[in-house]
Amino acid sequence: MIVLMAGLPGTGKTTLGRALAQRVGGRVLNKDEVRYSLFQPEEIEYSAPQDDFCQGLMVEAASYFLARDPKKIIFLDGRPFSRRYQIENVRAVADAIYQPCRILECICPEKIVRQRLKEDSMTGNHLAANRNFALYLDVKARFEAIAFPKVVIDTSQDLEECVRRGLLHVGG
Numbered sequence: 001m002i003v004l005m006a007g008l009p010g011t012g013k014t015t016l017g018r019a020l021a022q023r024v025g026g027r028v029l030n031k032d033e034v035r036y037s038l039f040q041p042e043e044i045e046y047s048a049p050q051d052d053f054c055q056g057l058m059v060e061a062a063s064y065f066l067a068r069d070p071k072k073i074i075f076l077d078g079r080p081f082s083r084r085y086q087i088e089n090v091r092a093v094a095d096a097i098y099q100p101c102r103i104l105e106c107i108c109p110e111k112i113v114r115q116r117l118k119e120d121s122m123t124g125n126h127l128a129a130n131r132n133f134a135l136y137l138d139v140k141a142r143f144e145a146i147a148f149p150k151v152v153i154d155t156s157q158d159l160e161e162c163v164r165r166g167l168l169h170v171g172g
Contacts, residue, residue: 016159018075
């Protein structure tokens with residue numbers, strides 16, 4: 001199965017995705033980690049074409065892992081999946097390899113997002129140098145509502161409760 005960790009920057013996608021993957025023996029593929037493993041710092045653009053390229057590689061990797069172990073759960077992380085085409089591209093690959101595709105949309109109050117982004121910036125806990133509250137607001141302004149079946153998880157709740165809700169959707 002492929003699980004899209006969707007939601008605005010700072011809403012807890014990575015934390016929840018990693019917790020779920022650990023619980024089900026799954027694997028997280030993170031766009032920012034892919035980008036930093038491929039590009040030199042001066043080549044990093046934070047552009048839609050570069051994001052799409054990294055997502056394409058993640059989906060190919062997911063296909064590879066699922067061909068080897070069809071019962072594996074692959075979590076795609078590091079992208080808000082704020083555009084319909086981004087979700088459609090992943091769903092098309094999932095259909096082509098006869099795998100289900102689930103969407104977990106992470107949300108939380110802006111006050112918490114602002115705090116998380118500030119903490120990550122101060123500690124350097126996140127790879128993406130452009131990840132800040134201004135980015136959050138920009139992505140929010142152009143976020144296309146997810147029109148596919150999904151589960152919305154408020155990550156301001158206890159992590160264990162969020163994991164429990166996620167597991168119900170991914171069948172772990």
